Amino acid sequence: MKKYCYGTCFLISIAINILFSIYLYLGGGDRWVAKNPDITYGSPLTWTEKAAEEAEAVAAISCSGHGIAFLDGRISDGQPVCECYDCYGGTDCSELSPGCAADADSGDPIFLEPFWMQNAAASAVVIPGWHRMSYRYADDTLMSTELETYIRKLHSIVGNAITEGRYMVFGVGSSQLLSAAVYALSSENSSSPSNVVASIPFYPMYKSQTVLFNSENFQFEGDTNSWQSNNQTNNTDVIEFVTSPNNPDGELKKSVLGGKTIYDHAYFWPHFTPIPGPSDHDLMIFTLSKLTGHAGTRFGWAIIKDKDVYEKFLNYIFTAYLGISKDTQLRVLKLLKVAIEQDGKPLFQFAYNKMRDRWDRLTSVLSKSTRFSTQNRHHLHCNFFNKTRLPSPAYVWVKCEREEDDDCGAVLEAGNIISRSGRVFSAKDRYTRLSLIKSQDDFELLLKRLTELVSLEKNSIETM
Numbered sequence: 001m002k003k004y005c006y007g008t009c010f011l012i013s014i015a016i017n018i019l020f021s022i023y024l025y026l027g028g029g030d031r032w033v034a035k036n037p038d039i040t041y042g043s044p045l046t047w048t049e050k051a052a053e054e055a056e057a058v059a060a061i062s063c064s065g066h067g068i069a070f071l072d073g074r075i076s077d078g079q080p081v082c083e084c085y086d087c088y089g090g091t092d093c094s095e096l097s098p099g100c101a102a103d104a105d106s107g108d109p110i111f112l113e114p115f116w117m118q119n120a121a122a123s124a125v126v127i128p129g130w131h132r133m134s135y136r137y138a139d140d141t142l143m144s145t146e147l148e149t150y151i152r153k154l155h156s157i158v159g160n161a162i163t164e165g166r167y168m169v170f171g172v173g174s175s176q177l178l179s180a181a182v183y184a185l186s187s188e189n190s191s192s193p194s195n196v197v198a199s200i201p202f203y204p205m206y207k208s209q210t211v212l213f214n215s216e217n218f219q220f221e222g223d224t225n226s227w228q229s230n231n232q233t234n235n236t237d238v239i240e241f242v243t244s245p246n247n248p249d250g251e252l253k254k255s256v257l258g259g260k261t262i263y264d265h266a267y268f269w270p271h272f273t274p275i276p277g278p279s280d281h282d283l284m285i286f287t288l289s290k291l292t293g294h295a296g297t298r299f300g301w302a303i304i305k306d307k308d309v310y311e312k313f314l315n316y317i318f319t320a321y322l323g324i325s326k327d328t329q330l331r332v333l334k335l336l337k338v339a340i341e342q343d344g345k346p347l348f349q350f351a352y353n354k355m356r357d358r359w360d361r362l363t364s365v366l367s368k369s370t371r372f373s374t375q376n377r378h379h380l381h382c383n384f385f386n387k388t389r390l391p392s393p394a395y396v397w398v399k400c401e402r403e404e405d406d407d408c409g410a411v412l413e414a415g416n417i418i419s420r421s422g423r424v425f426s427a428k429d430r431y432t433r434l435s436l437i438k439s440q441d442d443f444e445l446l447l448k449r450l451t452e453l454v455s456l457e458k459n460s461i462e463t464m
């Protein structure tokens with residue numbers, strides 16, 4: 001009996017192996033090898049194996065959840081060291097320094113890091129040594145057509161911008177496109193420069209770039225509303241920046257002057273605001289930085305209606321920079337493929353939940369305060385989530401209510417919180433900005449310090 005079985009079982013086993021091999025050979029095994037339907041893999045990995053091992057080895061270095069090791073980080077004992085988040089130290093980032101200040105200053109979008117760790121397999125990309133060495137793509141452009149297609153797809157899924165029949169230009173972050181836009185909208189050879197304006201409080205880069213480029217064709221003129229009230233003639237040439245939602249206060253804004261306008265939509269994503277409908281302006285600028293959180297990748301895009309303006313954009317990007325990195329474009333393509341999975345639900349739900357949770361916890365702390373107030377938030381219908389919801393802006397625009405607290409940043413600093421003062425945004429120092437888009441550790445520490453500050457208020461009332 002036993003011998004009989006050995007023989008038959010052996011034959012059956014061989015038969016199964018043969019059938020399985022034929023199945024794999026015919027491509028049926030792809031579903032085990034990769035989920036990506038675009039690409040079929042026939043043979044085992046050869047030259048990517050070492051790179052993959054290297055990438056996984058560095059990702060496996062434990063930094064206690066309070067830091068990350070990177071392949072291009074500083075090396076110690078032959079391997080990259082942990083780079084710890086603020087206030088954490090030690091070789092594995094496990095030591096929290098007591099009394100460390102909560103730094104809510106920068107707009108570094110680290111809050112999305114956990115999403116990309118959860119989507120590690122889908123978002124990793126391998127770059128061969130010979131990847132796109134040319135200045136140009138095969139169609140003789142500086143921009144990936146495939147990437148452009150994905151950006152248009154993304155906007156149509158989110159419903160936040162009209163892209164049909166519009167031109168698109170890529171830039172090194174949206175920062176490069178902001179200055180390209182001023183150049184493209186300014187009047188050449190005119191007797192007086194175009195006036196660049198923005199509504200206070202505004203993102204300071206508009207002013208600093210315009211000042212830095214110091215052109216004969218444009219100059220920074222300050223606040224839109226005071227410009228409007230002081231300049232009553234119609235024949236002056238103005239370029240208006242409209243940031244919507246606004247940095248620092250999160251407000252959805254519209255053009256005041258209705259002339260040449262640059263819509264900066266860096267934060268016009270469901271993470272931060274209800275999407276009431278698609279933006280349909282002549283010139284709209286978006287950035288990867290606040291969409292997927294990859295500020296370090298330096299990628300942004302402009303959506304342009306007018307052909308002449310588009311050509312001036314291309315001229316600017318070509319003449320000043322010869323286009324943007326092809327490596328960046330490959331990486332962005334991979335990230336956007338993940339972003340549009342399941343019609344964007346995983347990414348946008350993650351980002352919105354995170355922002356909403358932070359706002360809920362923050363407003364619960366600040367509701368006990370009479371000393372600090374924040375911007376008002378109003379319910380709006382969000383087409384993307386198909387529900388009415390509050391905005392959950394990237395920043396809290398804090399106002400110090402006490403007469404004597406006219407330097408709100410200094411008040412927070414005394415409470416061991418670093419913020420960005422109103423003056424940076426050409427506003428009053430009675431206001432200051434707190435970032436809610438940094439790491440979870442940064443947020444937890446910020447909340448702890450704010451709670452301490454607010455409880456001091458209560459004690460002082462009780463002792464009065």
Ligand SMILES: Cc1ncc(COP(=O)(O)O)c(C=O)c1O
Nearest residue numbers: 107173174175203247266287289
């Ligand atoms: C309103 C606004 N626009 C543009 C940018 C620039 O972003 P990036 O150059 O990373 O695209 C920022 C960055 O914080 C911003 O807040």
Ligand SMILES: *[C@@H]1O[C@H](CO)[C@@H](O)[C@H](O)[C@H]1NC(C)=O
Nearest residue numbers: 186187188189190217308312
């Ligand atoms: C501006 O002047 C330069 C040189 O005089 C000329 O080549 C260019 O075409 C002019 N541009 C416009 C928009 O008139």
Ligand SMILES: *[C@@H]1O[C@H](CO)[C@@H](O)[C@H](O)[C@H]1NC(C)=O
Nearest residue numbers: 228230231232233234235236
């Ligand atoms: C500006 O132009 C508009 C329409 O062209 C006109 O209605 C308005 O009165 C003008 N304003 C001034 C101050 O000239």
Ligand SMILES: *[C@@H]1O[C@H](CO)[C@@H](O)[C@H](O)[C@H]1NC(C)=O
Nearest residue numbers: 381382383384385386387388
């Ligand atoms: C949006 O929600 C409403 C009610 O909540 C529902 O009737 C409607 O079908 C939904 N629309 C879409 C496009 O899902």
Ligand SMILES: CC(=O)N[C@H]1CO[C@H](CO)[C@@H](O)[C@@H]1O
Nearest residue numbers: 221222226227230231232236
């Ligand atoms: C041309 C003109 O009248 N420009 C004035 C517009 O208003 C600003 C103040 O906001 C003045 O400084 C300009 O001289």
